[in-house]
Amino acid sequence: LRIECIAIGTELLTTTRVDTNSVWLAQRLADLGLAFHRKTAVGDSREDLRHLFLEALHRSEFIVCTGGLGPTFDDFTKEVLAEILGAPLEEDPTVRREIETFFKTLNRPMPLNNLKQALVPAGAMVLHNPVGTAPGLYWENPEDYPGRRIALLPGVPREMKHLWEYQVEPRLRELAGRPIHTLRMLVGSVGESALEERTTPLRQKHGRLDWTILASLGLVELIARSPEPAELDAARRDLEAELGADLIGVGSASLEETLLAKLAARGETLALAESMTGGLIASRLSAIPGASRAFLGGAVVYSPGAKTTLSDVDPALLHSAGTVSEACTRALAEGIRTKLGSTWALAVTGNAGPGEDPAGSAPVGTCHLAVSGPTGTRTQSHHFPGERAAVQARTASWALDFLRRTMLG
Amino acid sequence: LRIECIAIGTELLTTTRVDTNSVWLAQRLADLGLAFHRKTAVGDSREDLRHLFLEALHRSEFIVCTGGLGPTFDDFTKEVLAEILGAPLEEDPTVRREIETFFKTLNRPMPLNNLKQALVPAGAMVLHNPVGTAPGLYWENPEDYPGRRIALLPGVPREMKHLWEYQVEPRLRELAGRPIHTLRMLVGSVGESALEERTTPLRQKHGRLDWTILASLGLVELIARSPEPAELDAARRDLEAELGADLIGVGSASLEETLLAKLAARGETLALAESMTGGLIASRLSAIPGASRAFLGGAVVYSPGAKTTLSDVDPALLHSAGTVSEACTRALAEGIRTKLGSTWALAVTGNAGPGEDPAGSAPVGTCHLAVSGPTGTRTQSHHFPGERAAVQARTASWALDFLRRTMLG
Numbered sequence: 001l002r003i004e005c006i007a008i009g010t011e012l013l014t015t016t017r018v019d020t021n022s023v024w025l026a027q028r029l030a031d032l033g034l035a036f037h038r039k040t041a042v043g044d045s046r047e048d049l050r051h052l053f054l055e056a057l058h059r060s061e062f063i064v065c066t067g068g069l070g071p072t073f074d075d076f077t078k079e080v081l082a083e084i085l086g087a088p089l090e091e092d093p094t095v096r097r098e099i100e101t102f103f104k105t106l107n108r109p110m111p112l113n114n115l116k117q118a119l120v121p122a123g124a125m126v127l128h129n130p131v132g133t134a135p136g137l138y139w140e141n142p143e144d145y146p147g148r149r150i151a152l153l154p155g156v157p158r159e160m161k162h163l164w165e166y167q168v169e170p171r172l173r174e175l176a177g178r179p180i181h182t183l184r185m186l187v188g189s190v191g192e193s194a195l196e197e198r199t200t201p202l203r204q205k206h207g208r209l210d211w212t213i214l215a216s217l218g219l220v221e222l223i224a225r226s227p228e229p230a231e232l233d234a235a236r237r238d239l240e241a242e243l244g245a246d247l248i249g250v251g252s253a254s255l256e257e258t259l260l261a262k263l264a265a266r267g268e269t270l271a272l273a274e275s276m277t278g279g280l281i282a283s284r285l286s287a288i289p290g291a292s293r294a295f296l297g298g299a300v301v302y303s304p305g306a307k308t309t310l311s312d313v314d315p316a317l318l319h320s321a322g323t324v325s326e327a328c329t330r331a332l333a334e335g336i337r338t339k340l341g342s343t344w345a346l347a348v349t350g351n352a353g354p355g356e357d358p359a360g361s362a363p364v365g366t367c368h369l370a371v372s373g374p375t376g377t378r379t380q381s382h383h384f385p386g387e388r389a390a391v392q393a394r395t396a397s398w399a400l401d402f403l404r405r406t407m408l409g
Numbered sequence: 410l411r412i413e414c415i416a417i418g419t420e421l422l423t424t425t426r427v428d429t430n431s432v433w434l435a436q437r438l439a440d441l442g443l444a445f446h447r448k449t450a451v452g453d454s455r456e457d458l459r460h461l462f463l464e465a466l467h468r469s470e471f472i473v474c475t476g477g478l479g480p481t482f483d484d485f486t487k488e489v490l491a492e493i494l495g496a497p498l499e500e501d502p503t504v505r506r507e508i509e510t511f512f513k514t515l516n517r518p519m520p521l522n523n524l525k526q527a528l529v530p531a532g533a534m535v536l537h538n539p540v541g542t543a544p545g546l547y548w549e550n551p552e553d554y555p556g557r558r559i560a561l562l563p564g565v566p567r568e569m570k571h572l573w574e575y576q577v578e579p580r581l582r583e584l585a586g587r588p589i590h591t592l593r594m595l596v597g598s599v600g601e602s603a604l605e606e607r608t609t610p611l612r613q614k615h616g617r618l619d620w621t622i623l624a625s626l627g628l629v630e631l632i633a634r635s636p637e638p639a640e641l642d643a644a645r646r647d648l649e650a651e652l653g654a655d656l657i658g659v660g661s662a663s664l665e666e667t668l669l670a671k672l673a674a675r676g677e678t679l680a681l682a683e684s685m686t687g688g689l690i691a692s693r694l695s696a697i698p699g700a701s702r703a704f705l706g707g708a709v710v711y712s713p714g715a716k717t718t719l720s721d722v723d724p725a726l727l728h729s730a731g732t733v734s735e736a737c738t739r740a741l742a743e744g745i746r747t748k749l750g751s752t753w754a755l756a757v758t759g760n761a762g763p764g765e766d767p768a769g770s771a772p773v774g775t776c777h778l779a780v781s782g783p784t785g786t787r788t789q790s791h792h793f794p795g796e797r798a799a800v801q802a803r804t805a806s807w808a809l810d811f812l813r814r815t816m817l818g
Contacts, residue, residue: 010444051468286687295711300681302701305750340719383516386567
């Protein structure tokens with residue numbers, strides 16, 4: 001089923017207003033196992049809109065359109081489509097009464113231009129709007145475009161959602177038939193290209209599934225879609241065996257959620273000592289509801305003084321090994337673990353750039369990670385490319401994943 | 410100038426990933442007095458992409474396209490466009506060297522599929538990418554499409570922004586004609602509607618300017634555009650007088666940049682003790698290059714134990730006043746200031762939700778802020794609406810702005 005989304009409004013092409021309707025609609029479609037094949041935002045221009053409708057009627061079976069149903073001069077969605085479909089506009093007495101009642105309830109006079117909203121094109125079904133004045137419209141198999149469905153919805157999110165949920169989605173559900181299922185696997189500390197190469201044989205073996213690989217800084221998602229749950233299950237089992245400890249989890253959970261749930265389930269706690277990531281790891285953990293069950297807190301140890309005062313690092317060690325070093329990172333992890341009495345501690349030092357570090361010992365992109373736990377302390381060192389924000393984000397993900405791997409034993 | 414934006418990637422049609430690139434690009438266009446006339450998101454389908462390119466070449470003079478330049482099987486933007494333009498692909502030795510160097514710096518073997526990124530269509534200009542492996546491409550007046558310009562950019566925001574800023578925008582600027590100047594004023598701790606009401610008379614007085622008000626969580630930007638710098642200057646002077654201490658600054662600097670620059674200029678330092686914001690304030694400060702000149706670090710004091718151990722809060726006070734209280738926040742600020750020997754300290758406690766806090770004393774959305782400095786400690790309490798992430802973000806902005814105002818004296 002080819003479904004297309006059209007959002008109308010010049011403001012959607014600027015930074016004034018971002019189209020959130022289509023994201024909400026995409027979620028509703030996903031719940032039915034459906035997806036848009038295209039999303040377009042277009043300005044308040046009759047000519048542009050006419051072209052877009054003609055294209056969409058050509059390529060899509062189901063067209064969802066939001067915006068341009070209001071009472072003002074720059075609202076003409078209905079008029080443009082009615083002209084394309086050769087449908088004359090006539091006033092609908094029920095809709096007119098609804099609009100008049102709406103204003104009576106508000107105790108306000110009805111501006112005359114609101115009467116425009118009571119005009120309905122011949123052949124269209126009215127989607128009555130109990131939460132606003134703009135009714136939606138729905139066409140099924142219009143004369144010149146058999147097999148096409150078109151829903152025109154208001155742009156106001158609250159009204160759009162109401163009409164979609166109660167009047168459009170039930171009709172789409174009937175059309176959709178079999179739902180599509182999704183398998184999502186989150187992988188840590190592996191590059192996108194490396195993951196692709198490594199999983200090529202299994203993706204070919206399960207070639208009937210629809211595969212996607214998505215990388216963000218330090219994490220990769222491997223996604224498969226299919227109408228057959230059994231085929232997804234088989235692929236999942238094969239990939240679990242292939243990926244082993246590299247697999248963070250299956251499903252929608254993030255690395256942070258996975259880690260916090262694992263800690264809470266084991267009744268264990270975590271403390272942090274962050275230099276180069278400067279609180280980023282702490283803020284990513286504390287963004288998760290209920291993080292405080294396992295996350296005790298920690299220290300942001302930007303200055304040498306903070307390293308000694310908050311994480312009990314020996315000033316002599318800072319001097320001999322340097323603030324950006326494996327030894328310092330190890331001492332930070334052990335220091336904060338002892339100080340807060342946590343089961344685990346994670347520490348990070350490094351140089352995120354843009355300049356060389358003051359001591360001159362660590363090139364931009366260097367990071368040292370340390371995990372301290374019940375059986376001792378382990379360390380890792382890496383070098384990451386990119387700008388400050390990218391280096392910090394990647395380091396944070398690798399650090400959390402290092403902890404996750406260490407907890408696996 | 411008809412400018413069109415195309416975003417490529419199946420994930421952009423779902424809720425997995427939202428296209429933020431086009432919003433950023435719209436802002437850059439606005440600064441030049443330009444706007445998109447259409448924005449489209451399309452999935453990883455060669456056929457869909459081919460149709461979209463053909464339509465766009467027909468209707469638009471400047472096409473900006475993001476995504477699909479990666480090394481994997483579902484990246485084929487370049488190939489599809491090259492086919493339309495009848496341009497054979499050839500390996501570019503410079504690009505190949507750049508990619509090989511990129512992997513050498515990482516100290517990782519280069520996966521063979523990355524070589525795909527070194528293929529360049531005949532007639533295209535390479536936009537060298539110093540922050541990733543995918544070079545951008547630029548066409549000017551391709552043979553069959555005179556008067557058209559096409560920029561292909563990577564989908565990774567960081568890489569896209571870099572190539573746009575340094576290699577595409579200068580070319581567009583030449584085309585665009587008379588520049589539009591922008592005045593941006595950043596305002597803290599004032600609501601969007603309140604700011605709108607308060608500035609109505611001045612916006613009317615300077616009615617020839619094009620005005621926008623943009624709110625993000627806890628901060629509001631007031632933006633004016635005009636081809637006349639003198640008119641913008643006059644508006645700036647009037648608004649500076651009206652806004653007084655509410656004005657964080659004029660220009661592109663963020664609240665964090667403004668604050669860190671002010672601290673560094675005064676030779677002063679800052680320490681933090683964050684409970685409810687869990688490291689968010691620290692990470693926002695440490696995202697700024699050179700933050701360590703003024704930001705010493707601090708404590709993320711999620712647990713009561715962390716509050717006493719890392720910020721020296723008296724356990725008896727925690728018991729009597731509660732962990733979410735003005736008194737505890739004051740003690741946290743004073744404790745961390747003494748401990749790290751900083752000029753200023755900022756502390757936050759509160760309940761970001763979603764549930765009530767364990768002690769039951771603080772409703773969701775409550776926050777207490779404390780700033781401790783050379784002349785003593787000041788506190789503020791607020792109640793913010795919204796979900797956890799919104800409450801944390803708003804609290805972080807208000808806390809940093811409270812420090813800024815306190816530093817003004």
